[in-house]
Amino acid sequence: MDQKEFYNYIxxxxxxxxxxxxxxxxxxxxxxxEGYIDAEDAHRQLRFLFxxxxxxxxxxxxxxxxxxxxGCLELLPDYNGDIEYILCAECQAKLNHGGHLHENS
Numbered sequence: 839m840d841q842k843e844f845y846n847y848i849x850x851x852x853x854x855x856x857x858x859x860x861x862x863x864x865x866x867x868x869x870x871x872e873g874y875i876d877a878e879d880a881h882r883q884l885r886f887l888f889x890x891x892x893x894x895x896x897x898x899x900x901x902x903x904x905x906x907x908x909g910c911l912e913l914l915p916d917y918n919g920d921i922e923y924i925l926c927a928e929c930q931a932k933l934n935h936g937g938h939l940h941e942n943s
Contacts, residue, residue: 841870844902852892862892866902877903909933 839847845866849859865887874880884899906912909929925933 839901839903840905841866841902847901848892848894848898851898852894854892858892862894869902 845863848854848862854862865884868887869880869883872880872883874883880902881899884902885896888894888899905924907926907929908924909932910926912926
């Protein structure tokens with residue numbers, strides 16, 4: 839689940855008031871903006887920040903993943919979910935110049 843899907847899952851799964859919902863959104867936004875190198879780092883930070891708050895447990899946290907570039911598989915911390923095909927600037931530039939994203943292409 840990406841940032842938006844994870845937030846929606848938490849909202850559907852747990853009964854949170856408006857203040858708690860804002861806090862959860864801010865935590866998820868913070869994790870997304872930090873651009874952790876891998877999902878394990880992001881999960882570790884989510885565990886620390888949620889610390890079993892609102893009943894959010896480790897199994898829920900493992901559902902979160904940051905979006906990755908579909909060309910090079912690098913994390914994209916600034917992806918806002920507005921487009922379906924996710925590319926980093928470098929891979930987009932390769933495509934724009936007629937290049938291939940994968941070595942075997």
